[in-house]
Amino acid sequence: MHRDYLAGVDESKWRSARLLPWCDVYDEYYAAEYKKAVDYVPPFDAMELHQQYQADYPAPSDIDWDAAKGPIPVYADYEVVIKYLKDPRFKLVEDPKVAKILYLTVDYENRAFADW
Numbered sequence: 001m002h003r004d005y006l007a008g009v010d011e012s013k014w015r016s017a018r019l020l021p022w023c024d025v026y027d028e029y030y031a032a033e034y035k036k037a038v039d040y041v042p043p044f045d046a047m048e049l050h051q052q053y054q055a056d057y058p059a060p061s062d063i064d065w066d067a068a069k070g071p072i073p074v075y076a077d078y079e080v081v082i083k084y085l086k087d088p089r090f091k092l093v094e095d096p097k098v099a100k101i102l103y104l105t106v107d108y109e110n111r112a113f114a115d116w
Contacts (some may be wrong), residue, residue: 063100075099077106 005022009015065072071091076082081103085092093099 065100072101073099074101074103076103078103 006015006018009018063072071089073093074081074085074090075093075096075098076085082092090101096102
């Protein structure tokens with residue numbers, strides 16, 4: 001009789017990795033895999049690519065907001081932000097369309113970003 005200890009879990013959900021603690025794997029296997037990871041040399045210099053990207057696409061340094069207009073409007077559906085955002089430079093707003101900063105728990109881009 002066959003029993004499936006991970007019913008409904010296939011390789012798209014990392015089935016073999018979830019079963020690994022119950023498999024008898026030799027220590028030599030782990031040593032060989034570790035050596036492969038340690039000895040691996042990537043075919044490119046990641047730091048150089050990062051610096052080139054930063055030069056090509058600089059991050060904005062400030063939010064485009066005039067302090068004379070008052071606090072920066074912030075929209076949040078994240079309870080922790082709503083509860084603890086007490087800095088006087090920011091104010092919570094109910095409409096995400098008027099906010100300059102969004103703290104979201106939902107994927108706003110797919111749901112309403114085009115409308116916004």
